[in-house]
Amino acid sequence: MNSDNPSRGNIDFGRDYDLYRGLSESELGSLADIARLKICSEQQYLFTQHTPAERVFNLITGCALVERMSSTGHRQVLAFLFPGDFVGLSNTEFFEYGVKTLTEFTAHEFNQQKLLALADSAPQLKRNIKDISANVLAHALDQVYVLGQKKADERLCFLIVELLQRMPGATPENLLLPMTRQDIADYLGLTVETVSRSLAKLKRDGVISIPSRHVLRVENLAEVLHLADME
Known part of the structure; x- marks a missing residue:
């Protein structure tokens, strides 16, 4: 579902999103003029692989995943997206990946050409977009x-730390997992069975507990950080 609303109310001044950081009132107003509100339900595609790369999005609420499908049908989850994340910039005519929501989801939608044209006249916005691109590369x-150097349980700890750092409201005592075990497996380059065994090992070792299928509790944060190599 899309709704057009060029009012300044579309830009959330209450959060320090990377795309909007440091922009003047006038620049935020110019962004609002080209913004649309995108609303998606759970398990809906924001866009799919191979569709025209004409739109970019700044996530406001909810979470989603970025996926790429091979010609043989194998899926790799490239990233999980949370409020404040910016997605859709492309140097090609068509998207080389798709974005699927994991929960109910809202985002600010921009025409890519209009956003880049505005950035040419707004140096801070141009810097923000450049910094976002650099962060995407660093994450990749x-x-x-992680996929090349770490064992399965270490990969899971890397994901746990990433979620604690990036998911709003996440705490070691209450870490919600909106993604499925298959999503986790496709992100970490593992099978679902290996994910389940590794979670069981971490639980058995007293590193985590799993109160329910979509909730995880970190019982030994120091060990999680050690295994993730992020002390």
């Missing part, structure tokens, strides 16, 4: 390192 490199 972190993921490559």
